[in-house]
Every structure is written in C-alpha cells, then in structure tokens.
Amino acid sequence: MKKxxxxxxAPFDGEQLNPSYEAIKSIDLKSLPCELMRMEVPTxxxxxANQVIDTIHIFHPDVIIxxxxxxxxxxxxxxxxxxxxxxxxxxxxxxMKPIDHEISVFGQPAYFSTLPIxxxxxxLQDHGFPANVSxxxxxxxxxxxxxxxxxxxxxxxxxSAIAGFIHVPYTTSQVKDKPHAFSLELDTIRKALELIILxxxx
Ligand code: PCA
Numbered sequence: 545m546k547k548x549x550x551x552x553x554a555p556f557d558g559e560q561l562n563p564s565y566e567a568i569k570s571i572d573l574k575s576l577p578c579e580l581m582r583m584e585v586p587t588x589x590x591x592x593a594n595q596v597i598d599t600i601h602i603f604h605p606d607v608i609i610x611x612x613x614x615x616x617x618x619x620x621x622x623x624x625x626x627x628x629x630x631x632x633x634x635x636x637x638x639x640m641k642p643i644d645h646e647i648s649v650f651g652q653p654a655y656f657s658t659l660p661i662x663x664x665x666x667x668l669q670d671h672g673f674p675a676n677v678s679x680x681x682x683x684x685x686x687x688x689x690x691x692x693x694x695x696x697x698x699x700x701x702x703x704s705a706i707a708g709f710i711h712v713p714y715t716t717s718q719v720k721d722k723p724h725a726f727s728l729e730l731d732t733i734r735k736a737l738e739l740i741i742l743x744x745x746x
Pocket of ligand 1: 553556562564587611612613614681682683684685686687
C-alpha cells in the first residue's frame with residue numbers, strides 16, 4: 545500500500561478557517577487504498593517547510609500532496625511550478641514579510657511538480673470539478689513550501705517520492721462577507737482532494 549502525506553495550512557489573513565486543512569480533516573482515512581498521513585502546517589515561511597521536510601524523512605511517503613487556499617480563484621489549481629523567491633504582500637502568521645528574497649541560495653530558480661498534473665486535471669474535470677493547471681503558485685508561503693519540498697527531494701529522495709501543490713478556492717462560509725467571491729462547498733473540495741490522491745497513487 546502506498547504512503548501519502550497530505551498537508552493543509554492554518555488560517556491566515558484574518559480568516560476563521562483554511563479550506564485546505566478543513567477539507568483534509570474531513571477525509572475518512574480508511575476510505576482510500578493508501579496509508580494516508582494528514583498534517584496541518586503553520587502559515588509561516590520556513591517553519592512550514594521545516595516541519596513538512598522533517599515529516600517526509602520520518603514517514604517516507606511515496607506521494608506528497610501540499611494543499612493551500614487561493615482565495616479568489618475559481619478553480620482547483622494544480623500547480624505546475626514553484627519559484628525561488630519569497631515576495632509577500634501580507635505578513636505571515638509570525639509577522640514575517642520577505643520582499644524579493646531568495647528562498648535558497650543553492651537551489652535552482654524553479655522546480656516542477658512531479659505529480660501527474662495533466663492526469664489530475666483531467667480526472668477532476670471528468671468528474672465535473674472546476675480544475676486547471678496553474679503556472680504560478682504565487683510568491684507567498686504556499687510557493688515557499690512547494691519550492692522547499694521539491695528542492696529537498698531534488699537532493700535527498702531515496703524513496704523516489706513525487707510531490708506537488710494544489711490550490712483550492714475559498715469555501716462557502718468564508719465568502720459571506722465577500723460579495724461576488726467564488727467559493728466551493730467544503731465537501732466538494734474534500735471529494736476533489738480524494739480524487740487527486742487516487743490519481744497520484746496510480
Ligand atoms: N495559502 C497561502 C499560504 C497559506 C495558504 O493556505 C498561499 O497561497 O501562499
């Protein structure tokens with residue numbers, strides 16, 4: 545049975561919840577044909593990456609699915625690439641607000657997701673979910689985490705783990721005070737994440 549690590553973020557930017565971890569929390573661990581570990585990570589530069597990388601080296605997952613909120617997006621975004629830059633427009637949950645800051649002086653300018661991103665988008669669309677490949681994970685904590693995990697795996701990946709990042713839209717309860725903002729039901733996000741896990745362990 546394959547091992548899957550799936551991570552979501554803590555709420556940030558004044559939100560009460562983060563749909564990434566909220567949806568992950570609602571996955572029935574026994575319902576999927578894999579050994580699933582879920583983890584909530586702090587919305588903090590570096591701290592998030594260190595925690596996930598430590599967990600990878602303890603759990604040895606075959607598949608690593610990192611998930612975060614992208615409020616305002618209308619699709620489940622399967623990220624293609626992470627870039628070597630932090631450029632925050634708001635502080636993280638520790639008050640850090642790096643500007644034009646290289647994540648790793650030794651790292652490549654960018655790393656590509658090693659998840660089957662096109663297959664994931666197709667399976668989501670085939671099941672009626674709004675989904676696309678996204679060519680930018682931004683320059684905030686999500687991109688930082690994706691970059692750091694892929695950088696680590698580029699150097700230290702004895703188990704040939706694959707990894708990538710999924711951005712999810714706001715969930716319905718978050719948009720009551722945001723007229724016109726797009727949202728998905730939490731249960732829809734959960735089902736989409738389950739499909740992504742199933743496609744990634746094939
Ligand atoms: N989304 C933010 C960081 C945490 C999260 O859920 C981002 O897109 O960078």
